[in-house]
Each structure stands twice: as structure tokens, then as C-alpha cells.
Amino acid sequence: MTLDKTVGSAAEAVADIPDGASLAVGGFGLCGIPMVLIQALLERRVGDLSVVSNNCGVDDWGLGVLLGAGLIRKMTSSYVGENKEFERQYLSGELELELTPQGTLAEKLRAGGAGIAGFFTQTGVGTQVAEGGLPQKYAADGSIAVASKPKPVQTFTMRGEENEFVLEEAITTDFALVHAMKGDRHGNLVFDKSARNFSPLCAMAGRICIAEVEELVEPGEIDADAVHLPGIFVDRIVEVGPDIEKRIERRTVREGN
The missing domain is CATH 3.40.1080.10 (Glutaconate Coenzyme A-transferase)
Structure with a gap:
């Protein structure tokens, strides 16, 4: 080689x-x-x-x-x-x-x-990034043909505080x-x-x-x-x-x- x-x-x-x-x-x-x-x-x-x-x-x-x-x-x-x-x-x-x-x-x-298959981050929690519904592809008539799917959200304790984190692949x-x-x-x-x-x-x-x-x-x-x-x-x-x-x-x- x-x-x-x-x-x-x-x-x-x-x-x-x-x-x-x-x-x-x-x-x-x-x-x-x-x-x-x-x-x-x-x-x-x-x-x-x-x-x-x-x-x-x-x-x-x-x-x-x-x-x-x-x-x-x-x-x-x-x-x-x-x-x-x-x-x-x-x-x-x-x-x-x-x-x-x-x-x-x-x-x-x-x-x-x-x-690493995935990770949890606070970025996007409480928005369509986590909740889904972001338009990924439109149809010719302007309607949404493909929307993003909801992502798992989990609560973790960091620095003594509980916060929600979204799973990103x-x-x-x-x-x-x-x-x-x-x-x-x-x-x-x-x-x-x-x-x-x-x-x-x-x-x-x-x-x-x-x-x-x-x-x-x-x-x-x-x-x-x-x-x-x-x-x-x-x-x-x-x-x-x-x-x-x-x-x-x-x-x-x-x-x-």
C-alpha cells in the first residue's frame, strides 16, 4: 500500500x-x-x-x-x-x-x-428546528411538499440547571x-x-x-x-x-x- x-x-x-x-x-x-x-x-x-x-x-x-x-x-x-x-x-x-x-x-x-451518531444541543429548542414543519421543498403551486420532521427533545441537568436539548443526527x-x-x-x-x-x-x-x-x-x-x-x-x-x-x-x- x-x-x-x-x-x-x-x-x-x-x-x-x-x-x-x-x-x-x-x-x-x-x-x-x-x-x-x-x-x-x-x-x-x-x-x-x-x-x-x-x-x-x-x-x-x-x-x-x-x-x-x-x-x-x-x-x-x-x-x-x-x-x-x-x-x-x-x-x-x-x-x-x-x-x-x-x-x-x-x-x-x-x-x-x-x-458519533448524534448529539444533543440547545440550539433550536422551542422552534421548528426541533418541532418540525420547516419547508424543505415546495410544490409548484407554492404549497409545502416536504417539511422537516420533529426531533427528539430531552431534559438534561448541566451546571445545576435543567434545560431541554434537541437530538441532532x-x-x-x-x-x-x-x-x-x-x-x-x-x-x-x-x-x-x-x-x-x-x-x-x-x-x-x-x-x-x-x-x-x-x-x-x-x-x-x-x-x-x-x-x-x-x-x-x-x-x-x-x-x-x-x-x-x-x-x-x-x-x-x-x-x-
């Missing part, structure tokens, strides 16, 4: 992702998104995808390009964001959406990667796609500042994790204490270089600088 997990191209890395696959995709907005891998999926026209990601990019970038091409069947997200097509498809009944509180989504992914997916600043041939990854966001959690949750990296180095060149995601969670790694296009959702500048 070889520890060298490198593949020659993004197309090769995603070649076995089939129609109907479930994907956990790293990134937050357009920060830290695996755009080269996403484009490789777009070129293959892989469809009927069920995608778990904080949001769905924007209309013409990130996961938005797959959505705009009609290749995503369901999104599990915490934020609809700046994507008008996401909103349109959801409200018209073309797209199923499992809207999940952001921290809960992160923990559901982490739990899946850690082999872990998330695992067929594949995970992530972007990192640096990686070695064994799959150890280093992310760039806030671009780390959801990526380690998504990588853990995917049965097969595919990482694109800006810089590929030899094993041992990354200090062990600097590794953000151990290579045990990564199955394939492809070098995409530092000059890939990176977009900003909203550019904010300060006058006088």
Missing part, C-alpha cells in the same frame, strides 16, 4: 463521483472553496447531487455554478446567502433545502467524522471536496487563516476526501504541529497552484488607505 495520495489532475480526482452522490464541500461564502474540483464536476455534468456546505456560493462562482447548471438536487446549508438562483430554485420547488443552524451544521459534520457523505494552502503527498493539510472554516469538518465527514492544494510538498516538510488536518482523513490530493482565481463576495475598503 502506498502512502502517496497524489493524482495528476482535478478531472482524475473526481472521475469516479457518480450521479446521485452526496458531497460535503468546504468553504464559507467564496473563502476556501475547492473551485478547481467544482469546475471538474461541472465539466463532467455530474448531477442529482446532494450537497452539504455552509452555503451555495454565488450565482456564477463556487457551488453556484453546479446549481445554475441544474446539477444539485438537495442542499444542506445554514445560509442561502448572495445566490439569487438558490432562492429561486428553492421557492419554485426545484431544489430541496435542509436549513440547519451554522454551529449545528459544523458539529453534525464533526460528529460524522468522529464516528451526524452527517456523513460519499465524498468530500476541500481546498488547502499546502499539503504533502501523504495528505496532511495546512489551511490559510479563515479559509480553514468548514474544510476540516467536511473532510472528516466524507467517506472519500479529495483535496486540492496550492502547494504540494514532500512528507516531512510540514511541521507536525502545523498540520491542520491529518492525512488519515484525505484519500486524494491534487496540486492546483497558487495562481487560481479567487473571488470576493463583497469587497469593503476604508477611505484614506
Whole structure:
């Protein structure tokens, strides 16, 4: 068995992702998104995808390009964001959406990667998150075709106080796609500042994790204490270089600088 997990191209890395696959995709907005891998999926026209990601990019970038091409069947997200097509498809009944509180989504992914089937949290208690009824898919006439189901709620005593907690199930997916600043041939990854966001959690949750990296180095060149995601969670790694296009959702500048 070889520890060298490198593949020659993004197309090769995603070649076995089939129609109907479930994907956990790293990134937050357009920060830290695996755009080269996403484009490789777009070129293959892989469809009927069920995608778990904080949001769905924007209309013409990130996961938005797959959505705009009609290749995503369901999104599990915490934020609809700046994507008008996401909103349109959801409200018209073309797209199923499992809207999940952001921290809960992160923990559901982490739990899946850690082999924990579920966990209790106070987030969502007393709301439709716990009680059910959130519209997940609309019918063409605007009625609710699919609604979220009620979740078990249980009382626990913490810090001397009794409170209700809702049971959330872990998330695992067929594949995970992530972007990192640096990686070695064994799959150890280093992310760039806030671009780390959801990526380690998504990588853990995917049965097969595919990482694109800006810089590929030899094993041992990354200090062990600097590794953000151990290579045990990564199955394939492809070098995409530092000059890939990176977009900003909203550019904010300060006058006088």
C-alpha cells in the first residue's frame, strides 16, 4: 500500500463521483472553496447531487455554478446567502433545502467524522428546528411538499440547571471536496487563516476526501504541529497552484488607505 495520495489532475480526482452522490464541500461564502474540483464536476455534468456546505456560493462562482447548471438536487446549508438562483430554485420547488443552524451544521459534520451518531444541543429548542414543519421543498403551486420532521427533545441537568436539548443526527457523505494552502503527498493539510472554516469538518465527514492544494510538498516538510488536518482523513490530493482565481463576495475598503 502506498502512502502517496497524489493524482495528476482535478478531472482524475473526481472521475469516479457518480450521479446521485452526496458531497460535503468546504468553504464559507467564496473563502476556501475547492473551485478547481467544482469546475471538474461541472465539466463532467455530474448531477442529482446532494450537497452539504455552509452555503451555495454565488450565482456564477463556487457551488453556484453546479446549481445554475441544474446539477444539485438537495442542499444542506445554514445560509442561502448572495445566490439569487438558490432562492429561486428553492421557492419554485426545484431544489430541496435542509436549513440547519451554522454551529449545528459544523458539529453534525464533526460528529460524522468522529464516528458519533448524534448529539444533543440547545440550539433550536422551542422552534421548528426541533418541532418540525420547516419547508424543505415546495410544490409548484407554492404549497409545502416536504417539511422537516420533529426531533427528539430531552431534559438534561448541566451546571445545576435543567434545560431541554434537541437530538441532532451526524452527517456523513460519499465524498468530500476541500481546498488547502499546502499539503504533502501523504495528505496532511495546512489551511490559510479563515479559509480553514468548514474544510476540516467536511473532510472528516466524507467517506472519500479529495483535496486540492496550492502547494504540494514532500512528507516531512510540514511541521507536525502545523498540520491542520491529518492525512488519515484525505484519500486524494491534487496540486492546483497558487495562481487560481479567487473571488470576493463583497469587497469593503476604508477611505484614506
